[in-house]
Amino acid sequence: xxxxxxxxxxxxxxxxxxxxxxxxxxxxxxxxxxxxxxxxxxxxxxxxxxxxxxxxxxxxxxxxxxxxxxxxxxx
Numbered sequence: 001x002x003x004x005x006x007x008x009x010x011x012x013x014x015x016x017x018x019x020x021x022x023x024x025x026x027x028x029x030x031x032x033x034x035x036x037x038x039x040x041x042x043x044x045x046x047x048x049x050x051x052x053x054x055x056x057x058x059x060x061x062x063x064x065x066x067x068x069x070x071x072x073x074x075x
Contacts, residue, residue, distance in 0.1 A: 020058070
């Protein structure tokens, strides 16, 4: 299974932001919470129905997205 099976972008859902398919859980929100120290288990408690595979898909989506953009040099 790939992230495309679990992530959707639809202009009618959350203003077109990438979400976990079938939900309004925004991928960037999950990533921000993980970066802030939340655990996978705490995310799953906070978002009933969210699975480990959904979280892996969000991480895979972020990695694939970063592989396809130009990033300016950070100083």
